[in-house]
Amino acid sequence: xxxxxxxxxxxxxxxxxxxxxxxxxxxxxxxxxxxxxxxxxxxxxxxxxxxxxxxxxxxxxxxxxxxxxxxxxxxxxxxxxxxxxxxxxxxxxxxxxxxxxxxxxxxxxxxxxxxxxxxxxxx
Numbered sequence: 001x002x003x004x005x006x007x008x009x010x011x012x013x014x015x016x017x018x019x020x021x022x023x024x025x026x027x028x029x030x031x032x033x034x035x036x037x038x039x040x041x042x043x044x045x046x047x048x049x050x051x052x053x054x055x056x057x058x059x060x061x062x063x064x065x066x067x068x069x070x071x072x073x074x075x076x077x078x079x080x081x082x083x084x085x086x087x088x089x090x091x092x093x094x095x096x097x098x099x100x101x102x103x104x105x106x107x108x109x110x111x112x113x114x115x116x117x118x119x120x121x122x123x
Contacts, residue, residue: 072095092106
C-alpha cells in the first residue's frame with residue numbers, strides 16, 4: 001500500500017489510501033502475477049526524515065530566545081509590521097535573496113509573521 005511520507009519530495013504515484021488489488025494468478029492482465037499473501041511491513045526510518053523532534057524543537061526555541069533575530073530577520077519584521085501588501089512582498093524578496101529559494105523564503109516570511117503576531121499578543 002501507498003505510504004504518506006514525511007518529506008514533500010518523496011511522493012508516491014498512488015493516491016493516499018489506495019490499496020493495490022490482489023493478483024489474479026494469471027501471467028497477463030492488469031493485476032497479473034503470482035498470488036502471495038501481502039505482509040504489513042514496519043515503516044522505514046527514512047520516512048520520518050524532515051520531521052522535527054521534541055529535543056530539536058526545544059533547542060531551537062532556547063537558541064532563539066538567547067540569540068534573538070539575525071539582522072535580515074529584523075529587517076523583515078520591520079517590513080511585516082508596516083502591514084501593506086507591497087512590504088509583505090518585499091519581505092519575501094529579501095528572504096529569497098538571503099535564503100536562496102522561493103519555498104525557504106515563504107517559510108521564513110511565515111515564521112517572521114508569526115513572531116510579529118506573538119509580539120503583538122505579548123504587548
